[in-house]
Amino acid sequence: MSALSNLVYKELKELFRDPKFVIGMIVVSLVIFPLLSKMFTYSIESTKKATTITIGIVDFDKGYFSKNLKDYLKSVPNVKIVESPNISTLTNSSEEISAIIVIPKGFSHNITSNSRAYLRVFTVIRRFSLIQGSSSASVISILNSYKRYLSTLLLKMNLPDVDPLAVLDPLLIQEGTFIKGELFNIPSSTLFQLMTMYYVVIPYSMMFLLIIAIQIAATSMASEKERKTLETLLTLPISRSTIFLGKLIGSAIVALIGSAAYMAGFMYYMKSLIEVQAQGLASYSMLSKLGLLPSKISFILLGAIVVMTLLSSISLALCLGSFAESVQSAQSISGMLAPFIFLPSLFTLFVDISLLPLPLKLILYAIPFTHISTATRAALENAYGKLILILLYLTTFTAIVLYITARLFSMEEKILASRLFRRRMLRKKR
Amino acid sequence: MPQEYAVLVDNLVKIYEGGIEALKGISFKVLPGEVFGIIGPNGAGKTTLMRIMATLLKPTSGTVRILGYDVVKEPEQVRKVISYLPEEAGAYPSFTGFEYLEFMAKFYTDDKEEIKVMIEDAKRICGLGDRLRDRIKSYSKGMLRRLLVARALMIRPRVALLDEPTSGLDVLHAMYIRNIIREYAKKFGITVLLSSHNMLEVEYLCDRVAILNKGQLIAEGRPEELKEIYSASNLEEVFARAVTYERFK
Numbered sequence: 001m002s003a004l005s006n007l008v009y010k011e012l013k014e015l016f017r018d019p020k021f022v023i024g025m026i027v028v029s030l031v032i033f034p035l036l037s038k039m040f041t042y043s044i045e046s047t048k049k050a051t052t053i054t055i056g057i058v059d060f061d062k063g064y065f066s067k068n069l070k071d072y073l074k075s076v077p078n079v080k081i082v083e084s085p086n087i088s089t090l091t092n093s094s095e096e097i098s099a100i101i102v103i104p105k106g107f108s109h110n111i112t113s114n115s116r117a118y119l120r121v122f123t124v125i126r127r128f129s130l131i132q133g134s135s136s137a138s139v140i141s142i143l144n145s146y147k148r149y150l151s152t153l154l155l156k157m158n159l160p161d162v163d164p165l166a167v168l169d170p171l172l173i174q175e176g177t178f179i180k181g182e183l184f185n186i187p188s189s190t191l192f193q194l195m196t197m198y199y200v201v202i203p204y205s206m207m208f209l210l211i212i213a214i215q216i217a218a219t220s221m222a223s224e225k226e227r228k229t230l231e232t233l234l235t236l237p238i239s240r241s242t243i244f245l246g247k248l249i250g251s252a253i254v255a256l257i258g259s260a261a262y263m264a265g266f267m268y269y270m271k272s273l274i275e276v277q278a279q280g281l282a283s284y285s286m287l288s289k290l291g292l293l294p295s296k297i298s299f300i301l302l303g304a305i306v307v308m309t310l311l312s313s314i315s316l317a318l319c320l321g322s323f324a325e326s327v328q329s330a331q332s333i334s335g336m337l338a339p340f341i342f343l344p345s346l347f348t349l350f351v352d353i354s355l356l357p358l359p360l361k362l363i364l365y366a367i368p369f370t371h372i373s374t375a376t377r378a379a380l381e382n383a384y385g386k387l388i389l390i391l392l393y394l395t396t397f398t399a400i401v402l403y404i405t406a407r408l409f410s411m412e413e414k415i416l417a418s419r420l421f422r423r424r425m426l427r428k429k430r
Numbered sequence: 431m432p433q434e435y436a437v438l439v440d441n442l443v444k445i446y447e448g449g450i451e452a453l454k455g456i457s458f459k460v461l462p463g464e465v466f467g468i469i470g471p472n473g474a475g476k477t478t479l480m481r482i483m484a485t486l487l488k489p490t491s492g493t494v495r496i497l498g499y500d501v502v503k504e505p506e507q508v509r510k511v512i513s514y515l516p517e518e519a520g521a522y523p524s525f526t527g528f529e530y531l532e533f534m535a536k537f538y539t540d541d542k543e544e545i546k547v548m549i550e551d552a553k554r555i556c557g558l559g560d561r562l563r564d565r566i567k568s569y570s571k572g573m574l575r576r577l578l579v580a581r582a583l584m585i586r587p588r589v590a591l592l593d594e595p596t597s598g599l600d601v602l603h604a605m606y607i608r609n610i611i612r613e614y615a616k617k618f619g620i621t622v623l624l625s626s627h628n629m630l631e632v633e634y635l636c637d638r639v640a641i642l643n644k645g646q647l648i649a650e651g652r653p654e655e656l657k658e659i660y661s662a663s664n665l666e667e668v669f670a671r672a673v674t675y676e677r678f679k
Contacts (some may be wrong), residue, residue: 006536013529115676237537
């Protein structure tokens with residue numbers, strides 16, 4: 001036991017002293033995400049703040065409704081009006097004019113004679129930035145609300161007995177959703193949006209965890225070879241399986257820590273996005289109230305499935321990594337595993353596997369990583385039978401891989417020199 | 431039961447995949463407490479022999495017994511009594527010298543006092559002093575080698591297998607390490623098997639030597655004996671003559 005803890009401690013110490021690992025995994029996750037979310041909220045807030053929009057107006061009409069429009073614009077908070085008899089003075093003005101509205105002659109006449117009137121709106125761009133774009137968009141939205149105001153006004157003038165809303169918006173749609181026979185007064189689209197978010201976030205974070213774990217495990221054997229420490233390690237009074245177990249546990253711990261850091265950063269980012277979009281975390285409690293979140297048992301089963309997937313992929317990576325002669329080749333081996341992790345998960349996100357032809361279905365089900373998404377889905381549906389089946393399959397798969405890897409570790413020659421490497425050596429000798 | 435021989439190598443053959451014969455049936459015995467040298471040019475099979483004794487490689491045929499334990503059938507027992515220094519060895523660059531020694535010592539004992547004694551020993555053997563507090567990545571090639579020799583000897587193994595122990599060391603440090611090996615072997619009754627292509631080093635250090643050439647043992651005996659048999663003034667000449675005679679056999 002003490003030899004094992006000594007080995008695990010060594011693995012952890014080495015990884016946490018590797019600046020590449022620390023910067024790449026922990027600092028990036030914990031700094032980049034909060035930074036991204038800060039930038040995001042800042043840009044949103046600054047658009048809100050950057051607020052005083054200056055609108056230039058060239059009024060060729062000088063009638064009742066052109067005055068009405070100008071009065072309306074003046075009443076909008078944070079809007080400043082600059083009037084001028086021609087466009088060129090406005091475009092060359094020292095004021096930061098975002099848009100110019102040209103009110104043509106006959107504007108008021110058209111409105112009063114029940115014809116359509118028109119306006120010309122020019123956006124003034126001094127430099128390209130997102131804020132600039134949003135301020136010109138807000139000019140349009142101000143004009144759209146004036147349109148609505150104008151319609152109400154005209155209806156009141158022409159049909160004093162009619163409620164303008166009954167004409168402008170005669171149909172009020174109240175959405176509701178039946179879930180498992182129970183009625184909820186929520187539009188289904190909101191629900192699906194939320195569901196999709198959880199569908200994506202859970203498998204995505206697990207995929208990330210697996211990728212790190214595989215990388216660490218695959219390179220840990222190769223780096224022992226590259227630094228020429230493996231031979232010494234293999235002649236110490238410890239069993240091969242202890243060395244293997246030490247690497248397995250070390251990689252798993254580091255993968256968990258790394259992904260915890262990643263998840264913390266990621267969740268912070270997501271949370272601030274949601275908050276900015278004013279949906280709030282209430283949506284989460286709403287989902288759980290609706291019974292659309294995994295039950296405790298599902299969560300436990302899902303957790304067990306995550307651990308099994310992690311163990312199977314680490315032992316797979318250790319097994320494959322043992323053949324690599326250098327860290328670089330181990331990295332390319334782990335790179336080869338990446339598509340097997342990403343593709344089935346992405347596939348299952350868009351396609352219902354049960355509808356696929358049998359051979360393809362079997363292939364996908366045989367890949368352990370497919371079950372990241374199938375298990376997430378099963379957990380959301382609280383389909384215990386499915387979850388248990390997945391867990392059984394993954395346990396069997398992991399046991400087989402562990403057995404093969406442990407066997408491989410007892411065959412020293414396989415670890416000491418890969419076949420390819422030895423062939424190269426022999427060729428040189430010849 | 432006291433063992434008659436510390437190391438027994440009997441008709442050892444190693445053929446690598448692809449048909450390269452690294453060892454062609456060699457036999458020798460090493461007595462307990464003896465410093466035994468295996469000499470030969472590059473590619474003679476020294477490292478293959480060392481690796482088989484260290485349980486890293488399996489022989490194609492023949493037997494090797496270390497303190498009575500068979501390296502193929504009882505590798506775990508063998509690993510408990512040996513300490514192996516590979517020819518090209520490294521250490522964990524992010525560790526300090528002390529951390530590395532402590533990591534290695536913990537595989538041999540749980541007793542904190544014993545670990546302390548081992549590290550003190552290692553400190554004396556390597557002569558690195560306060561540099562042991564520095565990360566290994568800052569060590570020169572020679573410093574690393576001294577640390578690794580110290581690692582191999584600090585546990586006071588019953589059999590030390592040292593593959594080119596002084597490789598990469600300058601003359602003074604090589605001499606220092608040679609003296610330490612001799613001193614430890616005598617003081618703690620360690621049986622030492624070392625390989626080298628430096629014949630003068632072996633002549634100075636070893637009680638007995640075996641000359642390996644192209645996977646065959648062409649001569650074995652005490653340095654003085656061999657010099658007498660081949661009427662040579664040093665082991666280099668012994669080696670050259672032994673190889674020449676072998677060619678005409």
